[in-house]
Amino acid sequence: MEAKPKVNGGVKDGKQNRRMPAIHGPTNPMVTPLLTDLYQFTMAYAYWKAGKHKDRAVFDLYFRRNPFGGEYTVFAGLEECIRFIANFKLSKEDIAFIRECLSPTCEDGFFEYLGGIDCSDVEVYAIAEGSVVFPKVPLMRIEGPVAVVQLLETPFVNLINFASLVTTNAARHRFVAGKNKLLLEFGLRRAQGPDGGVGASRYCYMGGFDATSNCAAGKLFGIPLRGTHSHAFVSSFTGPDEITEKSLKSQDGSKVCKDFVSLTQTWLSKLKRLSSSEGVFGETNQSELAAFISYALAFPKNFLALVDTYDVMRSGVPNFCAVALALNDMGYRAKGIRLDSGDLAYLSCETRKFFQTIEKEFQIPDFGNTGITASNDLNEETLDALNKQGHEVDSFGIGTNLVTCFAQPALGCVFKLVEINNQPRIKLSEDVSKVSIPCKKRSYRLYGKEGYALVDIMSGENEPPPKAGQRILCRHPFNESKRAYVVPQLVEDLIKCYWPGSAEKEREELPTLVEIRDHCMKQLEQMRTDHMRRLNPTPYKVSVSTKLYEFIHFLWLNEAPVGELQ
């Protein structure tokens, strides 16, 4: 058994000589060097056998299409990749396992080589986590000995794919819901496995959600937690007779109500005089009433009730209001209700009217603004429909569609060789959309007068960078006729060094989750809204320099075999 090494990646010879903090291992302890495809090991052996394993390779990690029919993606998962390589080490047990899996003819020297591998000789360049990103532009560039970098392919792509997908999904839900609504992620139970849930909670927060129901994510990442009670809590009670401890001290401690149950029941009879559009209500459900009273006695400052266990307008809302009014007598302000089924637009509006009637009828200031949370299979489309119908929901709890990315559950990130031993490489394909862009590249984002992003441009590593105020020809990488001149007001160099860092290339520090979230919110604001809209958004342009364009096509012709028709 080996203890997990904690690498301290201090930039010892850095300009400022500042110490970088130690980099912890991956959040999920299952992320080990064995979390990779077998072919990474068979290839490593073949490279080793051919004496090529130390050839210096450059790989790009990128995706080919934005998800959800949209025109943007948010990049996430970088921190986990850095944590992974900072602690990369194959254990003896891992190596013994790989030896079993490969051919018995594989030579011992290879397994000795595997045992010595770490990522000190690997360099990782990336766009900042939480940035808005686009197809074909490398999110990460990974350089190092070809056999080692291949081993990183599967875990890196795994760690980036879902993280970026679900962050993007959260950002899209936020865009439709608007800035002023509270967005809660409630997806743990429906997520694709335990860390499908934990990851979703983290990345939904990154993409603009306000809180999660997931305690593990709250503890691991400091995300605000929310939660009250379920239908089972409501139906676990039979009636108010069950409640034995009935007293409640007032908010300011000045008085005690000895029978909070009676106080609630008194309010319930007063409420019977009021009517909702469902008619006046008759007898409300007594198990529900008992559950609400019990919850209020346990959390008088945080009373929020799920009102659809039996019937929203005939039972849940009147029961809630009776308890809320009793709490009000004791100086507490109820938080609100949660609707989890039925016509959320209609029920939220009816409930709001009922709250407002109470405010007016009983002179309870601000009761009309009591909170309304809605849940139940919400997604971008239903949020949009609710907006169009008109609703009175303040806060949305979103689960399944958000965390499993129901509308498109996978992002197609790939990891392609673009250079080896300083030789640019291209991957052709029967599908033109799968042709890779060769060369070690740099990427820039060009901004226009109003501060919005205009276009991303890639160029060869050694080309001079584009300059603000200078006219630049931006070319489509594969389509000769698509090109445009741009005079940027601002040029942003997208790729920074994240591992290992050196005197010349200082390593970026890993920001906190809140910092990444803030960066993400800022980046989203720098996008023109026509790129962001839910339906038929305008494509954002991704281009290459003329020099790179010409080189791509030279290499393509060079590598593609010429047929001979008979």
Next chain:
Amino acid sequence: MEAKPKVNGGVKDGKQNRRMPAIHGPTNPMVTPLLTDLYQFTMAYAYWKAGKHKDRAVFDLYFRRNPFGGEYTVFAGLEECIRFIANFKLSKEDIAFIRECLSPTCEDGFFEYLGGIDCSDVEVYAIAEGSVVFPKVPLMRIEGPVAVVQLLETPFVNLINFASLVTTNAARHRFVAGKNKLLLEFGLRRAQGPDGGVGASRYCYMGGFDATSNCAAGKLFGIPLRGTHSHAFVSSFTGPDEITEKSLKSQDGSKVCKDFVSLTQTWLSKLKRLSSSEGVFGETNQSELAAFISYALAFPKNFLALVDTYDVMRSGVPNFCAVALALNDMGYRAKGIRLDSGDLAYLSCETRKFFQTIEKEFQIPDFGNTGITASNDLNEETLDALNKQGHEVDSFGIGTNLVTCFAQPALGCVFKLVEINNQPRIKLSEDVSKVSIPCKKRSYRLYGKEGYALVDIMSGENEPPPKAGQRILCRHPFNESKRAYVVPQLVEDLIKCYWPGSAEKEREELPTLVEIRDHCMKQLEQMRTDHMRRLNPTPYKVSVSTKLYEFIHFLWLNEAPVGELQ
């Protein structure tokens, strides 16, 4: 820091007095009691505060609709649930965190109570893992103190949902592919996070796949591993000149070929006389040729080449065949090719023809049957389309669509209170489909003459079980007019005890993955194929006994509030 307790759940007083093996903790160490929704803790506090936390509750875990537009589901994830409760313990750190999250007014006694909780007082009954299951029938019944069982809700539902979904998806892919094809799961890089990938590998194997590319899953669960090389391997070479060590010993060790590169090149020129439908080929790609030769030198017994990096018919297939024929001279038999883009039906047929031509032309016995593996965004629909077009693929590598369950990325398992303190409970809803079936129940599967399953029936715990040969009235739980008489040939009691077990109710042992897989394959064969087909399958019937039917409707009327129209 507390060491993870290993519970030995020995049935000490059991009839046979046999020792049960210790139950290990969950596969993913992130599965802890904090992997739950905050409201489970707020409810636990409210139960505790009301003195109700030890009330004996019964919850059912079930789903409401089969996934993928199908009429069946495979139940999976049970072992992980049992591992979770067998080791359930809140650490001091967990409790301190929960204390921070709840209201500062929460009393100390509650946190002391939390610290003492384990699952020795919880009972779990379930259908066997790997069984075919249907909507509304409880997959698991969990009994115990209400506050404790609530804490289990989120992790249980999380562990069952994705496991059952992806097992079902694998079974559906197997159904379309047919029994004779080799099915490989290649999804790790596209899965929803690290254990989305590991879980998918495990459960796809359970549902009928033959192997995975995921090394971690291979090590954890003993699943056969597969993998050869990627496009990057092919394009990392520049040409055969790179290859310095060119010798290859023959399979039987009797001779050595000193220049395997030349041998391959000789075969390549011989092949140029043959033509495919793409015309005769000219110069094949030299970097590809070098890569294939290197791979063959590393793995002469396992030579399988990815042939679409440059051009399948003009380069990849001829290069593969040249290497395969050179290997054949040395007594090795090449495994085959992998196609990863383009028209798989057409390319596989063309490749097969080319293999057959070689067999005939050069008298190489069985060369025509060299393996063809296909990958590239395969799913049920594309497999079906390939079958209709006609293809020559022997083996399918399936990734994204399989492991993310692209066609429907979530299953809607729920966890509903059905009884508390021996009082049956019902959950009504604005949506009738969300009404729960009350009571502690038993479930049976009734089989007909031909050995196929006919109908599932639920009854109250204390009703006499249905008997083979007896006429039984099976009623739809909610629709009065839907009912049918059945005379079963065989009655299967679906629910068994999985935790903790006692003298009266012996605990089922947890079977191995291979045993579960075998059970699953057998179960799938006991279903009529009209329930299984991909499009418009016949619904399988789920019913209740007359007594249970009547009780549901009595309770429903009893709990639903009566309105008063104005």
